[in-house]
Amino acid sequence: MRALAPWTGTGLKREMDRLFERFFESPGAELPALGDWTPVLDVTEAKEAITVKAELPGVEPKEIAVSLEGDLLTIKGEKEHRKEDKDERQHRVERSWGAFMRSVRLPAPVDGSKVTATFKNGVVTVTLPKTPGAKGTTIPVKAE
Numbered sequence: 424m425r426a427l428a429p430w431t432g433t434g435l436k437r438e439m440d441r442l443f444e445r446f447f448e449s450p451g452a453e454l455p456a457l458g459d460w461t462p463v464l465d466v467t468e469a470k471e472a473i474t475v476k477a478e479l480p481g482v483e484p485k486e487i488a489v490s491l492e493g494d495l496l497t498i499k500g501e502k503e504h505r506k507e508d509k510d511e512r513q514h515r516v517e518r519s520w521g522a523f524m525r526s527v528r529l530p531a532p533v534d535g536s537k538v539t540a541t542f543k544n545g546v547v548t549v550t551l552p553k554t555p556g557a558k559g560t561t562i563p564v565k566a567e
Contacts, residue, residue: 460502460519466527470558473529473551480545481518489540489549494532496549499524531557 465476477498479487487500504520533551540549 460521460523462498462523462525464498464525464527466530468530470553472553473531473533475527475549475551477525477547477549478545479542479547481520482545484542484547487540487542487547489538489547491533491535491538491551494529495526496529496551497524497526498547498549533557 462477462479465474467474467476475496475498479500479502482500482502486502487498490497490499499522501522502520529551532554534554537552538549540547542548
């Protein structure tokens with residue numbers, strides 16, 4: 424009977440809720456990516472720091488620039504197009520190349536003087552330690 428009533432499931436409700444959440448979130452919450460291709464990002468938050476990981480396969484570490492301005496982290500660079508042998512015919516070209524830029528607003532204030540960036544196996548990892556005020560405090564509750 425469920426197949427005859429497609430609008431009664433919770434999926435539609437979830438999608439509508441997500442639509443309204445997007446409508447009311449701040450305008451700069453998700454910034455558009457710029458460039459010829461778009462690397463994917465993961466942003467995670469722990470008590471002490473925020474970590475941003477970006478997949479940059481085929482990009483040399485010297486071609487990556489990471490900057491922080493206020494609460495906006497930007498990762499940009501360029502992946503060079505590798506010229507193939509002129510005697511070869513290309514049957515399919517799916518790999519992306521060219522300039523890229525990704526910016527993401529950070530969910531909490533960070534200490535810009537302690538930010539680190541590492542590159543390993545095609546992934547750049549940016550670790551942004553939070554400011555002392557952003558770490559929060561736990562207030563014990565005393566019984567009387």
